[in-house]
Amino acid sequence: MGTRRLSAVAAVALAAALAAGCSGGTAGETASPAASAGAPARPVKLTYWTWVPNMDKIVQSWNAAHPDIQVTVSKQAGGDDAAAKFLTAAKAGNPPDLVQAEYQMLPSFVAADAVADIKAEAGPAKAEFGEGVWSLVTLGTDAVYAIPQDSGPMMFYYRRDLFDKYGLKVPTTWDEYAATARALHEKNPKVLLGAFSSKDPGSFAGLAQQAGARWWSIDGEAWKVAIADEPTLRVAGYWGGLVKEGVIGDKPYFTPEWNKALNDGTQLSWISAVWAPGVLASNAPDGKGKWAVAPLPQWNASEPHTGFWGGSSTAVAATSPSRQAAVRFATWLNTDPQAVALLAGQGAVYPASVKGQAALSKDPDYFADRPGFWKTAAEIGATARGFTFGPNVNVTYNAFKDAFGKAIQDRSDFAAAVRAMQDATVADMRKSGFQIVP
């Protein structure tokens, strides 16, 4: 009696497994004939991995208007792990049709042949975006590997009230920033103007972009790697000097200690990006209404620039059977005025689309007392320089964390840390079989 019951359970389990396996297979196969036939009896089904908040609700309005192309959103964990997961899925042959790709990760997707060149379908979208952002999805080539979604131009955030209290002026050049840091440290050694984080390579990459760094570039089939170029060494030397003097902090961003310093006003400013209001609202709730925003200090005041810290795009998997439908959706999502408004409003995304930026009207809650936040952001964003990321940014970024963490601990030379990044990056690319031109 007992054995029979057990074998019945086993049979049910097996049947369920088979059914699940079969249905998984057929769903994938039916999508492609429907897409190519043009007159779909069944709608094209697309899957989309993203971590933008409320994306499922935004996509609902597309699905309602396009019964022939139905998109299913799967909310993922963002960041480096999302990229690793997508690469693994692509390798195993079952990636989603659409994927949110951070700009610095896109080249690794391209190198692994995981995303499609969508130049033919997405070319017309180019006009909707600024030069700097567009260069992030072309990697400086003729191809187009994704459609930009959000961007993170860097800006200077500071405590208005405390700047007044200590009689400080908002620095417009990096020389002024250093002088301000020293002056503040003399007035009150317990508070600091800012900090250099050895755990946020994205921030350092943005600052290097502002100075004109070109860490990677593509030359035909080969890569050129120049992380230890003059602008980057200049930026590293500058911050290394300030850290050594002790006039700015050296604790990593986003730690509880740093949150506290931001909240209680022991750190007076933060070099961050357009998404900072979200971070400030949660990590420094007491500062609401006391912060203001300005352009980054400049290397050359007559030629203002900024860099990007963060931002992502929508890419289409190379193996997606419904590429055209996928690109149509991605283009709608990131350029259609209604969709971009939803992205900004519900998804808390700072749109990459120029028109989308101009249409932003409601200031972030945290800056509700200082109207014009988005106008300032758009003006600053327009000065962003283009940049090309390489195929192994994760290696470069890990090298940054190791080398700069150690340099801060030992109070040693930041330039050596930059060279360590360059060496680690080149060694890894060689090992992976990339052609490198000197």
Add this chain to the structure above:
Amino acid sequence: MTRANATAPAAGTARPGRRRAYGAAPTAVLLLGALYCLFPVAWVLVAATKSRAELFTTSTLLPGTGLLANLADLAAYRDGVFWLWMLNTVLYAGVGALLSTAVSAVSGYALAKFRFPGRGLAFNLLLGGVLVPAVVLAVPQYLLLSKAGLAGTYWSVLLPQILSPYGIYLARVYAAAAIPDALLEAARIDGATEGRLALNVALPLMLPAMVTIFLFQFVAIWTNFLLPFIMLGDDHRFPMTVGLYTMLAAGANQPSLYNLIITGTLLSLIPLVALFLTMQRYWRTDLSSGSVKN
């Protein structure tokens, strides 16, 4: 602290005489160990009561005022997707641990009590399997199950966790010690079939080992992160571990959800604690009754 002071002398007075030589040292070490293990749990408990504003601003061990609001926010997050994640976790851990226990018990019994060609090899391979961390296997398993068309299904998370080398090893060792060969012989002479022998004679004797394997495997699946993270694409099939991680790594665009994640962690602990408190009793008595039979 007060608890430590209260229990230490009590343990000392309860067992005078022979144990005196060691004094309160073993108790103190154990209490330190308990404190080390329980402090993070206590932290989660306290932190879950803090609102977003209180989390980073108030003293670490000072309870906050936001527990109910956190619970309500978590329940409302993306239309209550957290409860779905919890249900998924119960499914993965419950079904997975049951199947794993069944497989382990039957294999362990067979390896311990039957002589067949390749038995030594099979057991040595299993021993090797104990040494390979499951984390290392996650990606190969994903590639394999992708080939089978199972990636992304509930089965992709269940199947790899059903075969537990450690569970089989434990069952084999326990079966060898707890099931006397004479008993099996007697049952065979009485005309019992092998199936009846396994179900009515061997498995009841192995119950304590099975409870142990079930608990181990349940906890292992409940807390497993990497396998479901790699296997599953659809967030409606995520277990809590992966689900909470999507809340943690939600990007910097919106205010962070730390308070909801901590509250979710607290909720995810409750079933585990409840399971251990109820199963532990069983487990202990049966382990001792098993040893008496030896």
